[in-house]
Amino acid sequence: MKKIFAALLLLLTGCTAIPENVRPVEHFNLEKYLGKWFEIARLDHSFERGLTHVSATYSLREDGSVRVLNRGYSEQKKKWQEAEGKASFVGRTDQGHLKVSFFGPFYGSYIIIELDHAQYQYALVCGPDTSYLWLLARTPAISAEVKNHLMAQAASLGFDTSALIFVDQH
Secondary structure, rough: HHHHHHHHHHHHHHOOOOOOOOOOEEOOOOHHEEEEEEEEEEEOOOOOOEEEEEOOOOOOOOOEEEEEEEEEOOOOEEEEEEEEEEEEOOOOOEOEEEEEEEEHHHHHHEEEEEEOOOOOEEEEEEEOOOOOEEEOOOOOOOOHHHHHHHHHHHHHOOHHHHHOOOOOOO
């Protein structure tokens, strides 16, 4: 029984893990981060496969956690799809490491690894391992300079940037 409990505990806490060599941003300000973000690029996963016009909107909930509303258009189904979840900090509130849940008690890491601290106009976000990566921006498009900077940062941390899908936002 102890082994089963230990394995379950490891599984649940492992969902908020941080990939090797990755560090969450420091001096994070949740208030500045709230609002709408456009998905510029992502590594492919089944829950977003085929979606265009993808965005995430973050707002504060009454209990202090963050409401997460992900939205994208399915060309195949000819309709918008939405998923609502909630996020909260894993540790300190000035560090960009949150846990997010779309399915009850199961959480996954949401780690901000690069951020425009001056204006909060772009961010590089990953999950618990290097198969999860998103380039986000406040606008549907970013400059080549910012895109190249984020991709270089991701590549230096071990993410496969050649597999990024650039999202149609037009």
